[in-house]
Amino acid sequence: MGVPRPLESLPSPTGPDSARVVLLGGGELGKEIALEAQRLGLEVVVVDRYDWAPAMHVAHRRYVVDMMNAEALKTIVEREKPLAVIPEIEAVNTDALLELESRGFHVTPNALAVKLAMNRIELRRFAAEKLGLPTTRYAFAESGEEAYEACEKVGYPCLLKPEMSSSGHGHVKVDEPSKRLVEKAYEESVRHARGSSRRVIVEEFVALEAEFTVLAYRWIGDDGRPRTSTMEPVEHWRYGRYHYVESWQPSERRSLLGEAKRIARTVAEALGGVGVYGVELLLTRDGRLLFSEVSPRPHDTGLVTLASQDVSEFAVHVRAAIGLPVPEVKLLTPAASYAVYADTENAWFPRLSGVYRALAMRGIDVRWFGKPFTYKGRRMAVVLARAESVEEARRRAREAARILQVEARRR
DSSP: OOOOOOOOOOOOTTSTTOOEEEEEOOSHHHHHHHHHHHHTTOEEEEEESSTTOGGGGGOSEEEEOOTTOHHHHHHHHHHHOOSEEEEOSSOSOHHHHHHHHHTTOOBSSOHHHHHHHHOHHHHHIIIIIISOOOOOOEEEESSHHHHHHHHHHHOSSEEEEESSOSTTTTOEEEOSOOHHHHHHHHHHHHHTOSSSOOOEEEEEOOOEEEEEEEEEEEEEOTTSOEEEEEOOOEEEEOTTSSSOOEEEESOSOHHHHHHHHHHHHHHHHHHOSSEEEEEEEEEETTSOEEEEEEESSOOGGGGGHHHHBSSOHHHHHHHHHHTOOOOOOOBOSOEEEEEEEOOSSSOBSOEEEOHHHHHTSTTEEEEEOOOSBOOTTOEEEEEEEEOSSHHHHHHHHHHHHHHOEEEOOOO
């Protein structure tokens, strides 16, 4: 796997020597990546499975393809010849990324890291067995019978998760030792799996005290060697959803943050490459700090860095991807984010109401992602709040989010 050479100059976009990046995925995170790339004068090419994904609104070119179609992805990258290929979503053909990397294209952070992070079973083996990181108790299974044996080993309650899926799909909780219930849970879990795999991971279900994302980042120094650092850990909470709802910086659980950063650095350095890694950690009510997952890209909980830091996670990712230096990232102010989700199905070209009142509040910004349609539980916007304290920032973000409503388009 390669890393970019230090970039000494930036050409003009759309010209004969223009430099470009290809984003594989154009959601709200991709949109922020695209905006940072645009600020540096890069040409931005966005690829996604549906038209007018948010990042496409700020791209020079867009392609709509099946993201699991290896030939389609390779054809686009070969045509565009980017400085960097930047995967933004999990549902992408990783074998195509490995092949492109073998041909000399730079994948951010690297193709193997993207492939490993998508696979829960291989990632758990990597983190727990290779790196020796603390995790929940776990076992693997690929049949209903094996799933029951795994649940008996791990203990109840436990969670069954497909080997590969996204957004919490296929996560099934089993509360009691019933073979019938476990086999039913197993079939429900694999029904939501991406691809044809019937393997699941069975995990200990833990009572959570807090969740963290540590944004570790790697970039190329002026000596041509990779360097690794971390941003201030982001604390967040889901409020019963699969996705985060609220995140904030700085965390006030100061005694844990040094160990959280150490775990994140260990993961990022082992995965290699350059760019941002979102390392997810769990704090259990019995005081254990456990590795959970890693995203090989900016993390949704890190949207708060748009308000809190001098350089956001998105700016760091773009700079690292194309070989530009990343200074030490500084936390400028306490800040919080609060996500706004849709409650309506299939509303095309929805509206966000309450914007005037929300933006009239002190320290509030709103990011309306511009997704062309809704489904129930889809994240459509985020509120960002700055304040003199984390408590006040969180209060402002919640208050502004309560004002905002995703509505069907008026006819």
